[in-house]
Amino acid sequence: MASQAQPLNIIILGGGIAGLTTALSLTKYTPANTPPPNITIYEIRPLPATIGGAVNLTPNALRLLNHLGALQEIRANHYGKECLAVEVFDLYSGSKLAESSFRGDEGKGLGDPPFTALRITRGEALKGVLAVIEKQPNINLVFGKRTVDIKEFSKGVEISFEDGDIAKGDILIGCDGIHSVTRLKHVEPDRKAVYSGICNAFGFAPRRKCDDGRYEDVHFETTAMNFGRRGILLTSFHNEDKDFVYVGALMQIPEIVSRDGWKAAGADAENVRKDMLERYAGAKLDLIPHLIQDAQDLFLWPVFTLSKYGKWCTDRVMLIGDSAHAMPPQGESTGMVFEDAVLFSRCLARWLEKGNGTPVREAFNAYENLRRERIETAWDESQSVVKTVQETGWFGHKIKMNIIPWYLWWTRAYREKHFIDDVTACGLGY
Template identity: 60%
Template sequence: MAPASSQGLEILILGGGIAGLTTALALTKFAPKDQIPRIRIFEVRPVPATIGGAVNLTPNALRLLDHLGALPIIRERDYGHTIDFLEVFDIYSTRLATSDFSGPEGKGVGNPPYKALRITRGDALKGVLSTLEQHENITLTCGKKTIDIKETADKVTLTFEDGETVSGDLLMGCDGIHSVTRNKHVEPERKETYSGVANAFGFAPIEKDFAVHFDCTAINFARRGMLLTSYHNSAKDSVYIGAVMQVPDIGSRDGWKAKGAEAEKTRAEILSRFGDSNIPCIVPLIKKAEDFFLWPIFTLSKHGKWATDRVMLLGDAAHAMPPQGESTGIVFEDTVLFSRCLTRWIEKGKPGNNMKEAFDAYEKLRRGRIEAAFEESKDVVRTVSDAGWLGHKIKTYVIPWFLWFTSGTRQKHFIEDVTTVDIGY
């Protein structure tokens, strides 16, 4: 267990999702042993949100979860399904390409090697929450709605709807695309915008003899969207189905919530887009799914303000973008790299008590990677948007070439260990 040190920083975190929890673990993991921070996490929901779709944790993401102590718990509880490779299909014809995670010896990539893991967001969060409970310096309080953020030269103060106030040396905004930290304090004018595509997902229970067309996980391209089909547990008795497709803007969060609750209309929409598939299992899987949820994908502008003097945004709060295959791993890298920059500032004796020095070092280290990922995400939106017969045909020729051309960059990301990379500070 990591008790708080009387010499450590008082850190506040808004957001009790994966970003906020892993940030707390990283700030604890990399802090000087005699200056363990006291970290208080505040989540607006009454309980941590353990519902959601399934994400693919790439090797670099698993490497960081291992460093933070969460991967052993996830492995012990048998959460998720190991992914050796991802397959890409055209639903009207054949397999187009694969993306490999198994490495040259079949054990994974990097040293030590890691493959990928398809896991529900709920199981990933439960594994991280269990890790959090091992640290006395970290507390999580749910049901706290922030209504005001005040920053002075030496502290940050949060005011909650119930009238309580708390203060700390540092505030981490890990509260997602609709970030209160960004909208109320860091950059109120930088608003989230709808990307034009939404993700509809559900889980289809299957029998042991149910035949699927993929080994572990598959992306299936159609003329009107992309359908992800994947195992997400070791029993292989359920298939995660996620349809990313072009959907008109509803115009309000309440409107999206109402549309998202119409599961059968969402199922009908997915069948209208992928029901003409020549892959035999696609339609039965869509019909077997017990429920469907529809989530609009919002994004932020490419450039934006990430920090003030004592407040830093991480994850979607800083740089939300459409999913591009490594989104969760990018969040984990954010948390670790920022924690290392802050720790270096502490080790240097907190020069001038100017925390912004650590913030600037982090941004210099991180901006390039985020901006490159942002450009990749724009390709995803174009690829899943509605296309005619010719447009789809061109897409099926381009995708294999694109995967081959970018494979070196992906492999470089997969083997990178940001716990040891030179932070230049």
């Protein structure tokens, strides 16, 4: 392993949001007496991946993006739309049942400093992080590199790519998602992704205008979860102009359509649209079918998960984010990835500070000891998402609509605790 007088050479596989924020975190937390690590991020795609829906960046996520300098870029470019609460509606009555609020007791947000939430497209969130990456001379982002082999030695790792190139480093961090090559080729090949039975069909609908030129009214402030008998339809603004609405249908589909999700084209897109219209038929508000009818660039994205327990690391290779613990979406998944990146970087920095010649596995183990319980609890909680999306009859739907307000009230303090938690300041225990 490199001494403190020499920078670590770190390889990151995966140039998505997890890989980029991990690189920024590793740079930010470099000890004062140590040169910044030389970080090379290898991404399989030829360009940054802008595919994806509109995610909700919760207060803990915004706090960490602010800490890394990315939130400033996002706000400077006016990306996203502030979300003060996720509102819950019964699709058939149009009635608001409850909300999950980010306002805090004083209306300014949660935590110290306080943050609300931000609904933003994955592409624009990535642009904000990339803008900070471009300012870091120690971080190199390389596209179009498909990994075919990973070798680990006592003093480092070696990555072989499909084009014949080889990369060597002191440690490897796998941020390459649910179908992680780092996991499948090296850390735990037998731990494969499993289809959850749920797909997310999504697109972006331009708002219709009335005869007087005004936009068609919506029933939500920023984001609504519209519960039906055959799934949840999420409708949300994702930009300040509010001229488009993100439409995301989380629904139970027995057949796996695609491993990675695909952009529906031609007749396929119309079949997806027809299915959505049938699933959410009977909506009280005309807006619901209008948004489905008008949604552009439809994608169908199967939700895959990993088993609850699994191996996260070897002596010189660590998995971060979905590559280690992918689970169904539950409203804070993106924030959890940022927490992974910052907490791991702090553990590695502490190991560098100690400089006592112990193996880097000490930092890996410290990170796991801090993170395992939180991830396993979140995994358990995510299973309720699968149950909520499962199709039900009218009576079952009525029961669900009565339970949801009580459940959100009962769990409010628990949810807010996680939105307030700050992994930049927690103890590391070693």
